[in-house]
Amino acid sequence: MHRRRLLAFLLASILVAPFAANAQKPIKVGMPMPLSGPPALFGEPASKGAMMFVEELNAKGGVLGRKLELIVRDSKGDANEAVRQARELILKDNVDFLVGTLTSAEGPAVSVVAKENKIVFIAPIPKTDQLTAQDKLHPYVFRVAANTTMEGRSAAEIVAKWPVTKIATMSFDYAYGQDVTKAFVEHLKKLKPSAQIVDQQWPKLGEQDYNPFINAQMAKKPEAIFSSIWGGFFVTYSKQARALGVFDAVKYNFIGVGEAGSPETTKSMGADYPVGIWGNSYDAFYWGETAAHKDYTARLSKYLKDEYPSSWAIQGYIGMQFLAEAIKKANSTDGDKVAKTLLGLTVETPIGSQTIREKDHQANRGQLYGKTVMDPKYPFAIMKPLTYVDPTKFMD
Amino acid sequence: MPDPSFVFAQSVSGLTAAMFLFLIASGLSLIFGVLRVLNFAHGTFYMLGAYCAYQFMVWLRPGPGKFWLAALGAALVIAALGGVIERLLFRHLYGKEELYQLLFTYALVLILSDAAKMVWGTQQKSVTRPPELTGAFSVFGAIIPYYNLLIILLGPAIALAVWYVLQRTRVGRFIRAAALDRETLGALGVNVNGLYTWVFVMASFLGGLGGALISPMRATVPGMDTEVIVEAFVVVVIGGLGSFWGTFLGALIYGQVLSFGILFFPRFSIFAVFALMAGVLMIRPWGLLGKPLK
Numbered sequence: 001m002h003r004r005r006l007l008a009f010l011l012a013s014i015l016v017a018p019f020a021a022n023a024q025k026p027i028k029v030g031m032p033m034p035l036s037g038p039p040a041l042f043g044e045p046a047s048k049g050a051m052m053f054v055e056e057l058n059a060k061g062g063v064l065g066r067k068l069e070l071i072v073r074d075s076k077g078d079a080n081e082a083v084r085q086a087r088e089l090i091l092k093d094n095v096d097f098l099v100g101t102l103t104s105a106e107g108p109a110v111s112v113v114a115k116e117n118k119i120v121f122i123a124p125i126p127k128t129d130q131l132t133a134q135d136k137l138h139p140y141v142f143r144v145a146a147n148t149t150m151e152g153r154s155a156a157e158i159v160a161k162w163p164v165t166k167i168a169t170m171s172f173d174y175a176y177g178q179d180v181t182k183a184f185v186e187h188l189k190k191l192k193p194s195a196q197i198v199d200q201q202w203p204k205l206g207e208q209d210y211n212p213f214i215n216a217q218m219a220k221k222p223e224a225i226f227s228s229i230w231g232g233f234f235v236t237y238s239k240q241a242r243a244l245g246v247f248d249a250v251k252y253n254f255i256g257v258g259e260a261g262s263p264e265t266t267k268s269m270g271a272d273y274p275v276g277i278w279g280n281s282y283d284a285f286y287w288g289e290t291a292a293h294k295d296y297t298a299r300l301s302k303y304l305k306d307e308y309p310s311s312w313a314i315q316g317y318i319g320m321q322f323l324a325e326a327i328k329k330a331n332s333t334d335g336d337k338v339a340k341t342l343l344g345l346t347v348e349t350p351i352g353s354q355t356i357r358e359k360d361h362q363a364n365r366g367q368l369y370g371k372t373v374m375d376p377k378y379p380f381a382i383m384k385p386l387t388y389v390d391p392t393k394f395m396d
Numbered sequence: 397m398p399d400p401s402f403v404f405a406q407s408v409s410g411l412t413a414a415m416f417l418f419l420i421a422s423g424l425s426l427i428f429g430v431l432r433v434l435n436f437a438h439g440t441f442y443m444l445g446a447y448c449a450y451q452f453m454v455w456l457r458p459g460p461g462k463f464w465l466a467a468l469g470a471a472l473v474i475a476a477l478g479g480v481i482e483r484l485l486f487r488h489l490y491g492k493e494e495l496y497q498l499l500f501t502y503a504l505v506l507i508l509s510d511a512a513k514m515v516w517g518t519q520q521k522s523v524t525r526p527p528e529l530t531g532a533f534s535v536f537g538a539i540i541p542y543y544n545l546l547i548i549l550l551g552p553a554i555a556l557a558v559w560y561v562l563q564r565t566r567v568g569r570f571i572r573a574a575a576l577d578r579e580t581l582g583a584l585g586v587n588v589n590g591l592y593t594w595v596f597v598m599a600s601f602l603g604g605l606g607g608a609l610i611s612p613m614r615a616t617v618p619g620m621d622t623e624v625i626v627e628a629f630v631v632v633v634i635g636g637l638g639s640f641w642g643t644f645l646g647a648l649i650y651g652q653v654l655s656f657g658i659l660f661f662p663r664f665s666i667f668a669v670f671a672l673m674a675g676v677l678m679i680r681p682w683g684l685l686g687k688p689l690k
Contacts, residue, residue, distance in 0.1 A: 037619050040518040173663055202663045208614055208623060209416075211409030212655040212665070215538075219402040232520035235615035243525070243541035243613070245532060268522045268615070271458075 026062075026069035027333055029054075029323065030089030031100035031316075032082045032110060039077035041231055041264070042312040043102045045304070046125060047072045049313025050099065052303045053320040063324050064331065070320070071095060075106055082106040086113045095119070096333050099319040104128035104176045111141045120326075120339050124319035125312075127151060128175045129183075132360045139339050142356055144318050144363040148176060150391040151280070151367065152183025155226060155257050157389065158278060158369060159184075160191035162253050166198045168222035170213065170229060170237070173202035180228045180257060187394070198222050206233060210240045218249060225250055230258025235269055242274050252276035261372060262311045266381040275374055275381045280367045283311040283351060286378070287368060287386055296350030308378075318349050322356065322363075352388070357395070366390045401537030406655045412544040414651030415551030419606035421628040421635075421643045422558065423599035429638030430575045430595045433489055436501035437481075439625030440508045441600050445474045445607025446616040447512055450521045463526035463612070471605035478600025482593050490592075505621065513618050523611035543612065550609070554602070555644050561598075562640065571595055575638075630669060634676050636686020645684055 031050060034043035050070055058067045071093055075082035082101055089095045090113070098114055098121040101107045107126025114121035115138040123131060123143045130136055132143055146154075159167065169185070171177035181200070188195050199220035201213040217225070225246070229237045234256060241247065247254055254277040259265065261279020263286070285297045285308055296317075300309040322342065327333055330341040346355040356363045370383025424438045452466035481504070489497050529542040562568040573581045574591055582588045614620070627650070635646025653672055657665030682688045 036513070036518075040618070041520060044518055201658075204666055206623065208620075209409075209413045209654070211412065211544075212406055212658050215402060215405040215409055215655075216658055216662075219399055219405075232615045232617045235520050235522050236613070239522070239525075239613055239615075243532060243543060245539050264519060268520050270522070270524060272522060272524050 024066075026067040027064075027097075027327065028069045028071060028093060028095040029097045029099055029320070030086065030093060030095035031070060031072045032075040032085040032089065032098070032106070033072055033100045033316075034077035034102050034106075035072070035074040037077050039102050039231075042125065043075075043077070045310035045312040046102070046316035047100075048304060048310070048316065049300070050124075050316030050320045052300060052313065053317045053324075056299070057320075057324055063327050064333070066333075068320075068324065072100075075101060077103050077106070079103070079105040079109040083109050083113055086110045090117050090119055096335070097323055097338070098122070099124060099316075099323055101126055104130070104174075107131045107143075108136060111136065111138070114138075114140045118335050120323070120335050120342070122319045122323055122342075124315040127180070129179055130175065132362050134360070137361060140335065142322070142342050142361045142363075144322055144354065144356070144365055145315060146282075146365045146367055146391065147362060148179035149183045150365070150395060151257050152180040152185075153187040153394045154280070154367065154369060154389040154391060155255050156184050156187035156191060157394070159224060159226065159253075159255055160188055160195070162224055164223035164253050165192075165194050166196050166221065166223045168199040168201070168217050168220060168225050169197065170201050170203075170217065170225060170227040172205040172207070172229065172233075174205045176230075176258075177202070177205070177228050181226070184226050184228075184257075203229075208236060210237050211244065214241055214244050214246055218244070218246060223250060224253035225255075227254065227256045227260065228258045229256070230260070231265070234258065234260045234265055238269070238274050239272060242272070247274040247277060254278065256280070259311070261368075261370060261383045263308055263380070263382070264310060264312075266372065267308060270380050273372065273381045275372050278369065278371050279383060280369045281311045281383065282367055283314040284368055284383065284386060285309050285311070286375075286382055289388070290350075290352065292348070292352075293350045314349075314351060318347075318351075318354065318363075318365075321349055322347055322354075362395070364390070364392045364395065366392075399537075404536045405538030405540075406659070407652065408538060408540055408544070408548075410651035410653075410655030411548050411648070412651070413654060414647040414649075415547050416606065416610055417627055417631050417650060418551050418644055418647035419554065419602055419609065420624055421631040421647055422555070422640065423602035423606075424625075424628050425632050425635070425638060425640060425643040426558070426595060426599045426602070428632070429640070430571055431486075431490065431592055433486065433497050434494070434501065435599075436498065436625060437504040437508060438599070438603050439621035439623075439628065440505050440512075441474050441478060441603035442607035442610075442624055443616075443618075443621035444477070444508065444512060445470045445604030446523075446611040446614075446620065447516050447521065447607075448473050448604065449608035449611045450516075450523050450616055453523050458524055458527070460527055463523070466523075467605065467608035470608040471601050474604025474607070475597045475601035478603075479593055479597040481600075482596035486596065487589070487592075509618060509621055518618055521616040523616065525612040547609065551644075551647075555640075558598075558602075558640065567591075567594070630673050633683060634673055636680075636683025639683065639685040639687070642683055642685030 054070045073085040102125045107123045171181045256279045262281035326341040330337040343358040370386040372381040427435045448470035456462045532541040631646040635642030657668035
């Protein structure tokens with residue numbers, strides 16, 4: 001008798017369990033992101049931004065009464081590894097959505113996996129135009145990062161106002177460097193037909209010795225330089241360029257895209273930073289334009305235990321924010337329904353209102369641009385005045 | 397015909413790159429020449445040298461003369477680390493198959509670089525150029541930073557110092573003898589194990605010093621170790637494995653080919669270097685100044 005009751009109880013619990021669990025079951029989100037190697041500089045804080053969003057949302061009860069569960073995996077900044085991790089997340093961890101990838105090689109590669117598995121994939125960082133180009137676009141891929149067209153053109157809008165005509169470019173010889181430089185050059189020539197490109201240098205991705213490239217470029221006597229040497233590589237490039245007197249020679253008519261103006265970069269270089277050049281950044285803790293941004297920065301600062309929190313966290317945060325908003329609005333976790341809801345969706349993010357266009361699944365993510373100056377409040381350079389360049393009018 | 401001042405500037409930047417590389421490659425060549433181990437982890441010693449220099453600068457705070465203390469301190473720390481690693485781990489590799497050596501030193505790369513990441517994180521670190529040498533001077537229309545000049549002078553100075561130790565001192569004679577016939581030397585009553593440790597310490601010192609000296613010109617980031625080790629290997633292969641002056645010559649050639657390569661193949665200058673290496677390997681597989689292995 002006793003045994004039979006136990007058996008019945010067990011049977012009942014097995015039958016009931018799936019239903020009971022479903023109400024509690026979290027919505028799983030997979031995040032392939034570089035957590036090792038040089039791209040981890042940005043991958044790690046971006047994943048932290050996403051985590052902060054998830055923790056805050058779950059504390060408020062989650063979405064559709066369910067919690068979000070974020071599973072972060074190291075993609076090592078490598079397209080093959082990102083694809084492997086994305087597949088494993090889908091097949092083994094049964095994630096419902098993908099938010100992640102960093103490099104312009106990883107993004108398009110994972111997009112293919114998303115398409116095959118009909119899983120919504122939001123790319124928060126890769127910039128290459130290829131990701132959302134018409135022949136590569138599919139219903140499940142979205143981007144909340146700037147793309148190379150938007151970034152190159154934003155820089156051209158600024159350089160066109162400078163009193164210079166002879167311009168040189170310095171970019172890595174791969175997808176991102178080539179695409180952003182092309183967008184810059186084409187838009188600049190349209191805005192200012194008298195502009196002349198006197199030299200273009202293409203060091204290999206990750207070059208450590210820029211001296212020969214700098215000498216060759218300066219021999220052409222440019223009046224301004226556009227650079228897309230990004231992240232930690234900019235530290236190396238600008239130290240060597242400064243030693244060779246590049247910034248003085250062009251009278252600081254120098255613009256560094258690829259986040260050369262980010263607080264991480266100016267902070268790590270301290271007094272070595274070529275103060276006076278123009279740079280850009282996804283975010284800046286000192287921006288404080290709106291109450292929402294101030295509040296976000298304060299929360300992030302506490303979360304990361306960093307007085308000057310990372311400018312990359314915002315990308316992970318916004319990626320998750322778009323996903324959560326779409327799930328809520330679609331009132332479903334069904335991939336097709338969420339994908340449809342994301343089209344044309346507007347979200348109030350800490351950096352302002354962002355909309356994903358129906359046409360190319362691209363958010364109107366502008367970046368912050370400014371001339372770097374030393375500010376007595378900080379032991380490193382900041383961009384001031386800091387302008388959010390809204391790309392809406394030149395995205396096509 | 398390019399402007400002569402540009403040609404001059406280009407050759408100076410090639411020379412600077414060559415001397416930086418020589419600092420790294422000389423340690424690699426020394427270990428191979430005497431210990432007969434290809435030390436993949438040598439690049440990681442270089443990276444740790446840069447991180448240590450950064451750390452010392454944080455502790456010492458920037459000021460006149462501080463950088464030199466930091467660089468010397470970093471090189472000594474790496475030399476000590478090299479000594480410990482040789483005593484505890486490397487010792488078991490001598491005379492083993494190349495595959496084991498490669499796997500072991502590669503494992504060391506992974507372990508040490510992960511340890512560095514735990515200590516210093518993934519964010520880039522930057523060391524400021526020493527205030528004594530921030531300026532630059534102009535010769536024949538080419539701008540040469542003082543710091544680069546120092547490196548150009550330091551390369552041959554270190555080459556001569558190592559040459560002197562190897563050729564003119566008692567220890568140097570033992571080291572050369574150990575490279576030729578370790579058993580006989582041991583039978584003659586020389587402490588070969590201790591000798592090997594000292595060679596490893598010396599090579600690690602050079603690697604650590606290279607990293608510390610490069611830190612004001614580059615970002616210190618995870619992954620800088622594997623980048624440099626490939627370049628150092630190319631230099632050593634061109635010059636001849638185990639040949640000290642061969643390494644010097646290899647570095648000089650590497651620097652100039654890279655600098656002038658961008659004039660002829662602007663987007664493929666790295667290709668010129670590898671083509672050169674392939675050419676050397678075809679004509680003299682043992683390198684320019686190396687000796688054929690019997």
